[in-house]
Amino acid sequence: MSTFKAVIVGAGAMGQAWGSNLKSISNQVEIGGWVDIRPDAAASAADKIGISAYTGSDLEKAIAEVKPDFVVDVTIPESHKEVTLTSLKAGVPVLGEKPMAASMAEAREMVAASEKSDKLYMVSQSRRYDKNLSAYRSLIEKVGPLGILNSDFYIGAHFGGFRDEMASPLILDMAIHTFDAARYLCNGDPVAVYCEEFNPPWSWYSGDVSATAIFEMVGGLRYTYRGSWCSEGQATSWEAEWRAVGAKGTATWDGVGDHPPTAELVSGEEGFIRAITPLTAEVVEEPSGIAGSIQDFLNALKTGATPMGECHDNIKSLAMVFAAIESSETRQRIPVAL
Ligand SMILES: NC(=O)c1ccc[n+]([C@@H]2O[C@H](COP(=O)([O-])OP(=O)(O)OC[C@H]3O[C@@H](n4cnc5c(N)ncnc54)[C@H](O)[C@@H]3O)[C@@H](O)[C@H]2O)c1
Structure with missing residues (x-):
């Protein structure tokens, strides 16, 4: 029943x-x-x-x-x-x-x-439900507070169809996942963005399918996004490749499902390059993708808890997308307005 x-x-x-x-x-x-x-x-x-x-x-x-x-x-x-x-x-x-x-x-x-x-209105940002991403977030807490967060997304994606004709296929259709993951990883909100979208000469898309964006986040953290959907060879994961730098060290994740995130924590106090201690994230099994979204939503209905993707929170990821496009169009730094 x-x-x-x-x-x-x-x-x-x-x-x-x-x-x-x-x-x-x-x-x-x-x-x-x-x-x-x-x-x-x-x-x-x-x-x-x-x-x-x-x-x-x-x-x-x-x-x-x-x-x-x-x-x-x-x-x-x-x-x-x-x-x-x-x-x-x-x-x-x-x-x-x-x-x-x-x-x-x-x-x-x-x-x-x-x-x-x-x-309740919740947006299913299903790529948030990923055991490695949540393990990476916990690892980041150990190196933080963060000052730098970088993500790279490079895939040669031959979809055909509507994406080939859209004006901002990468930022509108894909980057929302990566921007949303960035907010989740640094547990912070966006302030402003400078973004350039562009289309390399060999691109098979009509619209700009490559982009570089620099976001200022609350507290001064700079989050950079570099990406392209017309990048052949040496593809990154669909979850992007990450580097997070904080006062106590650096944590990275290549976005690959069976590769746990790793970190190096500074442990020495002397020398040109300080001694470090390596650390590997503890990855715990959890429902992933759509299954994770559904469980988060059902739990919210049962208990009244606020799920990830609740509309007041998720609108901040959407705001990053539209501010990035506006910045690219106007060549200006744009505040991320909610
Ligand atoms: N989370 C992810 O990784 C991921 C992946 C792919 C797509 N999506 C999202 O899922 C959504 C659907 O994508 P899709 O690929 O299935 O699209 P689709 O075009 O294959 O299917 C959309 C369906 O919605 C129907 N529809 C449109 N307007 C309607 C309305 N007012 N009432 C009832 N039906 C309506 C259409 O007839 C169509 O059958 C989009 O928002 C897309 O961005 C998410």
Whole structure:
């Protein structure tokens, strides 16, 4: 017997991944309904993953029929506001895919709607749920407080489709994960950014798919992001490659799943180069990716705890994205406004 009933909205590639994840925890969550504006898309997705549920194309009707405990929004970014507002207005909490919205104005409306309805709206920033990332965060506490945090992201990604035509494919579609991880790792908020987006001559994308950004974070920490999606060879991990420098030493992680983060803590007080003590992070198994998001969300519904990705917090990662794009367009240092 499931404790919670959910309606999924969006039956595309990612919607089906959510459907499979929820099906695998049917003792906790029943998929009561599935909605997609494309006729029959929800019904065929339900068939494909082998569940029987209410299906249709109208979310309000689905909520009235199914009476879910929460809605999972896996639509395109341009539809996130509509789906979230409809659900919250009906008094139903929302677990939504990233990015929160297609603009900061929309995102602010969504946060306000969560406050007005007094219902949880959490954005699933699923790459946060990673045993190595949380081990790295704990290691960083040992070298901190931090003054420097760097991330490198270099992958030659041949998607084809809409990303090849977008104006800022790397920053809009991918960097939100890395920016969000940076906030998580330094446990800090952004202040301002200087960013340049550019497109190397060999790029197969129309828009600028490479970028360098320098963020000032609260307390003066500088977080730098260097990345490209048109970088062939010597790829980094999708989690990026990290270096964190604090008063007591340096911690690094190459972002690779089975490589634990490591650090060197300064232990000597003399000499041109001080003696160091090496340290390897203790990595503890935990639910990862979408499964981690779902457990965080369910725990919040059960206990009232604030999950990672709660909208008041997640909007700060979105703000980093839009400030970086504005900086790149204007060639100015831009405050990260919430
Ligand atoms: N966390 C990750 O690593 C990750 C990876 C891929 C995609 N995503 C995110 O997941 C979301 C969905 O991505 P996708 O690749 O599945 O897209 P997709 O285009 O394959 O599917 C989106 C579906 O939503 C439906 N839809 C659009 N507007 C709707 C509305 N108002 N009501 C109901 N249905 C609607 C479309 O018909 C489509 O079937 C996006 O926000 C994307 O950024 C996240």
